[in-house]
Amino acid sequence: MNTERKIDIDKLINYWIKSSDSDYKTMLNLFESKNYNWALFLGHIVVEKLLKGYYLKKNKTHPPLTHNLLRLAELADIELTEERKLFFATLTTFNINARYEDYKMEFNKICTKKFTTDWIEKIKTNRIWVKKMLLK
Numbered sequence: 001m002n003t004e005r006k007i008d009i010d011k012l013i014n015y016w017i018k019s020s021d022s023d024y025k026t027m028l029n030l031f032e033s034k035n036y037n038w039a040l041f042l043g044h045i046v047v048e049k050l051l052k053g054y055y056l057k058k059n060k061t062h063p064p065l066t067h068n069l070l071r072l073a074e075l076a077d078i079e080l081t082e083e084r085k086l087f088f089a090t091l092t093t094f095n096i097n098a099r100y101e102d103y104k105m106e107f108n109k110i111c112t113k114k115f116t117t118d119w120i121e122k123i124k125t126n127r128i129w130v131k132k133m134l135l136k
Contacts, residue, residue, distance in 0.1 A: 009022050016053030031120055036111035040094040043123040050130040067095045
């Protein structure tokens with residue numbers, strides 16, 4: 001008897017997209033309320049969920065349990081420019097910097113309105129890019 005359940009790929013991809021879209025709205029709300037460090041933390045989650053959806057689409061299996069965006073993109077066989085590699089690597093640090101107290105204080109200092117605005121724009125651009133690949 002086969003106890004391994006077949007996963008519903010389309011259903012799970014839809015979950016990753018909807019969850020990412022919901023977090024995207026929350027990210028924008030956090031930005032508007034000047035919670036810049038948490039907006040960027042959530043920006044990381046927005047992109048991570050789309051990458052996990054793409055990994056699932058490409059590999060037909062659950063994505064690895066990692067928050068490392070560059071690693072996820074590489075495991076999903078996404079062709080990356082140096083600029084995108086740097087984007088994913090840097091955005092990954094926002095996950096750690098916003099979560100842990102010793103990093104959080106330093107991260108809060110760099111999360112000015114301008115810094116956060118610039119990163120929100122990068123997140124928007126890359127979110128659209130990954131989502132287009134996911135919806136093909």
